Amino acid sequence: MTITINLLDDSTRPKAPRIEGATHAQRLQGRRLAMIHEMHLRQMGQVRQAMEHVAAGEKGAGEELGQALSALDMRHNYRAFGNICGQECGMLTAHHTIEDRYIFPALAEQGSEGLRKVVERLMAEHEIIHQLIERMEEAAVDAMNEPGPTTFAPLREAFEALERFVVSHFGYEQEELEEALGYHQIDM
Template sequence: MLLKDIQFLDDATRPPVPVIEGVTPDQREAGNHLRDIHDYLRQHLSTLGQLIERASAGEVAASEVRDAVDSLPITANYRRFGNVCGQYCHLIHKHHTIEDQALFPALATRSPALKAVVERLEAEHVTVHHLLELMITKIMSLSDEPTRAHFDDAVEVFRAFEKLLLSHFKYEEDSIIDALGYYGIL
């Protein structure tokens, strides 16, 4: 019931990716910068998931989770913006804002064939944002009161967020990495 208000999009309804002929290795490498950013985000997502799972299994105390999260590089790098969950939210939000306001319009202008893909990616950003907000709420509830119910909620929402974000990253990479380099956007 936690996820009832989240409007998940069916992966099977994603528009097909248009093939771009003649992409050079240098163009592909330029687009791979997006994958590098996603890899950074995936690494922190994995660490956060492991911490939640370990705490839920009783392997570490909630305070140890807080301490471990506090030691993440993302925490040190963004400490001035608030808590680590807020950091991750801020980072994902900034990443998607840059895509929505700069990369996607440039792609849609240079390649009308990518317009449907870009629209889908933008719609997925909305779903990611809603789920991210819910995840942060549940993790903060867990931090405030580490009950079994709060652990279960945090794990459920985190796993849904993780599944959605990883799928989104993969589709985005498959869809636009070549185009970003080919059209000189990155």
């Protein structure tokens, strides 16, 4: 599956107009989104640690007996990685579903044309993120079924693409929606 990741270019991302009269308290309410994102980023960090653990096990398997013993651990490590990864992918999908079904429509309805353009872009980015999640899930299944460097490399590549995109997306979303979430009293 080939996914073009061209939405990361900040110069193509619409900017939400600043909201005159937005209070400090409203901006603080809007920052709750950043706390939710921080939880996801911590969990992605755990996925990265598990991936590094798997990679370290692959590098340490040099001789035949070592490889045989390592393969047992490696299979367990791949399964553990798949479980951790699957949990975060599920939670990230749920987070975006809530945004797409409830938060973004409310913002688009109450906000300006500029805010609607931001919401449209964020929803388009969610589609790319979900394609990346699917790509990573497919690679994880392959790696769990046949642990080894050949299947691990595409898994690592898929995770790194997802992580890079999610970090950029979260930053953009937080920056552009902070005022609007609090001002329009959108519950998180």
